[in-house]
Amino acid sequence: MSTSARDAPDRLTHIDGDGAARMVDVGAKAPTARRARAEAIVRMEPATAAVVAAGDAPKGDVIGTARLAGIQAAKRTDELIPLAHSLPLSHVDVSIELDSETGIARIESVASTVAQTGVEMEAMTACAVAALTLYDMIKGLQRGVSVESLQLLEKTGGKHDWRRPE
Amino acid sequence: MSTSARDAPDRLTHIDGDGAARMVDVGAKAPTARRARAEAIVRMEPATAAVVAAGDAPKGDVIGTARLAGIQAAKRTDELIPLAHSLPLSHVDVSIELDSETGIARIESVASTVAQTGVEMEAMTACAVAALTLYDMIKGLQRGVSVESLQLLEKTGGKHDWRRPE
Amino acid sequence: MSTSARDAPDRLTHIDGDGAARMVDVGAKAPTARRARAEAIVRMEPATAAVVAAGDAPKGDVIGTARLAGIQAAKRTDELIPLAHSLPLSHVDVSIELDSETGIARIESVASTVAQTGVEMEAMTACAVAALTLYDMIKGLQRGVSVESLQLLEKTGGKHDWRRPE
Amino acid sequence: MSTSARDAPDRLTHIDGDGAARMVDVGAKAPTARRARAEAIVRMEPATAAVVAAGDAPKGDVIGTARLAGIQAAKRTDELIPLAHSLPLSHVDVSIELDSETGIARIESVASTVAQTGVEMEAMTACAVAALTLYDMIKGLQRGVSVESLQLLEKTGGKHDWRRPE
């Protein structure tokens, strides 16, 4: 299994005693430097990837548009995720590598802040929206392109650092 | 491969002759009834799923919050996806089935409209944000939960209907 | 009681058979002209109202700001109310009458569209946000100003017209 | 009267010498821990409340949806209230108690931050939007449901603490 439950608490931090959804109160925490990296994998036909790569050559807009959409979405994570805190990101970046032979686009995001809570949702949101935008821009070329994976790679700066096991 | 390239055009509809990103002009199309369904798979540890299911019992908020977040995100697809059109959705719904034995949550969305362009991005966005919200609400229980798949199931009402091959 | 239950259905239209929140599907409805009016009452000390009225004299900004905030909020109703549909409003207006003797500000909104669903939430949202803005602008003058009422006055254009009983 | 004008300044803090609306400059203030609580009362027919309570039983979505909408709106207060500052909330919560005998739903919100300005507008906005959402979800059951009150209960952490007189 590609997941890990180390250091897991025994209750849902977003659910109070009555089962109602709640936001975690971070008021008593000191701000610390936080950073998170996430990854999404989008699989298309190699022929599609070739067109993207070629069409990408002159101005690079498929990849560039997806990158920007991911960066912009990270800044709006608190609007998308109901119980997420509003965070002033000090940095967010998205990179996309497209392998024309396999048709696999690997999207990686990194987000950082100095805050009382972490930025893993910001990193995950950046990857998700970059993947959706990539999908949007090639859906006229190929139907049914799949996002095959969306997951956190690493987070640091909170109570426990975490890195996805190899 | 779980994807299909039937009826694919030979160029990127979002890229013009110079390679610059562009929005498709739908002004000459007649509005028709459009519908799309998408699916996301989130895999967690069975122990996590059991806590969600139990914690879910009294008020059902993990699943309920993720559903609502997906519905709300669908209405804002045009803000997230740079080249998507603004569409008045006539309906959007998200359902989530959680299997406590396998730890697999299956999210399915459906979106519909009467418009000049389709709603597959709205259905995809609903699933993606529901999955991100599910992740957010259980990340305190288990680190590294993965979205294992995000894909379109079906779309109808445009020039060509499409259904994901079994 | 100032409310009415005429023509009420026997179930929650936003709740499906399993109790999950849902958006009403309006895809099968024909667009018709819809209109709704709502009202909010804000009560302040007469001394506060006098300052607002006097401060209002040169440029009228307390009232003007609250009016604009209400109009703008009506256009974003679908972002605030999770299961509301996105609607292109053909018109929305907010008027505010302030009685300096009683300290009562009466806010009235009207919203209209040609759509498959009504605009009562848009009218209610306009009044609510105008009232909140009025509160914000006078909270430095008087603590604890109350919104004493927020209610629909009338709606027309759907299956059943409705007017609040005198 | 349920309001209080203790410590009230003699001018509108949002209006400058020319009567033009203005945002208060908080740049010279030190950040302190701020907290505010607000309340809204929604009155429906007892029969409506009974359906909500029963429909609420299996998955609790009427109450749950209204709660989430209030929490989400609090995070966007600065977009709704023209002269409000953008604030990173450390916490916001909304609770709703529905009395099926009287038909009264009592909504209470609490918001907190560490900032240069207070969070009373965030608490008020959370209550207002939770009330609007509650209204939206039961308007198919009963026409003309009223919000009977929306007011601040308490605020602490600024120059003067305030609590609504009994």
Added chain:
Amino acid sequence: MSTSARDAPDRLTHIDGDGAARMVDVGAKAPTARRARAEAIVRMEPATAAVVAAGDAPKGDVIGTARLAGIQAAKRTDELIPLAHSLPLSHVDVSIELDSETGIARIESVASTVAQTGVEMEAMTACAVAALTLYDMIKGLQRGVSVESLQLLEKTGGKHDWRRPE
């Protein structure tokens, strides 16, 4: 003078009899195809333009980012302009020509819809935000870059077509 007052009415359509700001009621108008083009001129040092052009060569992101920002902003015109209507754009595009010799970037936008009201604000907003983004991306290279002009070029489809006189 580069402006024209042909066919101008004798009153402010956004101001009612009492001087209060208002939205125009378009409910009685029939939807027609509307189109508008606008233009912005940004002047930078030729040396700055040369770096943009060279830096632009490999991936074209300064120009590409500004284009996308303009397209995205056009879709949110109704959120920025208080009395603008929400419109479903059928198309919006932004093109940018940068002359490295003069240092002049010419931004042109086009927006179209089928609606009851025009899209000139959408075209103007697209140009304005593309210009702001261009400014943002080169402000580290050169301080004080100026937007020298922002104006409508043409609008068609309403009661009176209009084209900017040469």
Added chain:
Amino acid sequence: MSTSARDAPDRLTHIDGDGAARMVDVGAKAPTARRARAEAIVRMEPATAAVVAAGDAPKGDVIGTARLAGIQAAKRTDELIPLAHSLPLSHVDVSIELDSETGIARIESVASTVAQTGVEMEAMTACAVAALTLYDMIKGLQRGVSVESLQLLEKTGGKHDWRRPE
């Protein structure tokens, strides 16, 4: 020329080695007090300005609406400008002077914060959206009104203060 390239770096801070658009990482910077002023010039026919001024007399809404729109837009700069950071503004203000003889409206904005990055984009955005709103409110009176200039006047609090040369 009205621009200045003092202290300009030799590369695009928003473009990385591969030419891809990127957000500047401000995580290592200490927060300091930042302030920026910007200006926009809108030129209309004197006859138009006279109507605005007269229509402005009773309630002042053309100018008032444009001012508010600018203030509100400044708070959303991070949503409009793709690579801008989210900043908690401690203050933003917009003033507009209309000269009925020349038909020139001069818009000036000021924005301030205590943050790791500056607020010049916030000041520029405030002026741009105030100018667009002014345009929107008088476009029924006069076609083709031009924004003739949009530029930064001054910024302080970063590594280098800057003031536009006379």
